[in-house]
Amino acid sequence: MWAELGIEHLGLFVLSGWLLNLTPGPDVLYIVSHALRSGVRAGIVAAFGIxxxxxxxxxxxxxxxxxxLATSAMAFTxxxxxxxxxxxxxxxxxxTSKTQPAIDLEAASADSTGAGGLKAIFFRGFLTNALNPKVALFFLAFVPQFITPGASHPTLAFLVLGVLFNVNAIPINIGYAVLAGWAAQRTALVQQGMHWLDRVAGALFVGFGIKLARTAAPEL
Known part of the structure; x- marks a missing residue:
């Protein structure tokens, strides 16, 4: 079936995708920070938003x-x-947010089901990924390597591989959420460091934003 779609080296594609998704970045940071602050469920919702x-x-x-995006400097910019x-x-x-030194699981559960709770976490996760043009360029550079030259339906093959890559990332992202939530519930040091977590995470997000802003447009 894969050969008929023009897809080759599927095993290598899946393995490469897992390794790439294990690499920390803005998405992983978003998931972990919410799981540590508000519990596993918030982290999982963040993962699905991404x-x-x-x-x-x-x-x-x-x-x-x-x-x-790859050929238009203006669109990319x-x-x-x-x-x-x-x-x-x-x-x-x-x-600049006010954080609590420890996680109140009941409060986190109540907050995640109210206005600005899980829906907001999901939506912000969605925007974190959807507004990053480097993700679009990544797919454009990575996926075609596993499509047979001269494939009869290259667009379909691209979509299938893209969906497969994204679906394969779900267990890893959920794993990050579960691990972070487990650590937050059982590690006193993590509980006491929530104030600094937001500060460190915030600084990293600002850094990711500055790094993205400094990314040069693709050469035409």
Whole structure:
């Protein structure tokens, strides 16, 4: 079936995807910070928000929008600055937020089901990924390597591989959420360091935003 779609080296593709998803970045940081602060459920919701945002890039790449980002300096620059501004905004919110020294699981559960709770976590996770043009360019550079040259349906093959990559990332992202939630509940040092967690996470998000803003547009 895979050969008929023009897909090759599927095992290597899956393995490479797992290794890439294990590498810490803005997405992992977003998941872990919410799981540590508000429990496993919040971390899992953050993970699904990021997964949903990734589907935007998969569909866009399949339809050729990501190719536009790769060839149009203006399109890349606009999305780059929007994504960078959002990451810096999130970082500044973490740096200036009032945090509690320990996790109140009942309060976290109540907050996650109210206004601005799980839906907000999901939506912010969605934007964290969807507004990052580097994700679009990653798919454009990585996925075609596993599509047979001259495939009869390259767009379909691209979409299938993109969806597979994204679905395979879900267990890893959930694993990060579960591990962080477990540590927050059982490690006193983590409980006492929640104030500094937000500060460190905020500084890293600002750093990711600045790094994204400094990313050069693709050469035409």
């Amino acid at each position: 997964t949903a945002g990734c589907f935007v890039h998969i569909v866009a790449a399949g339809l050729g929008v990501s190719a536009l 606009v999305l780059k600055w929007v994504g960078a501004a959002y990451l810096v905004f999130m970082g500044l919110r973490m740096l």
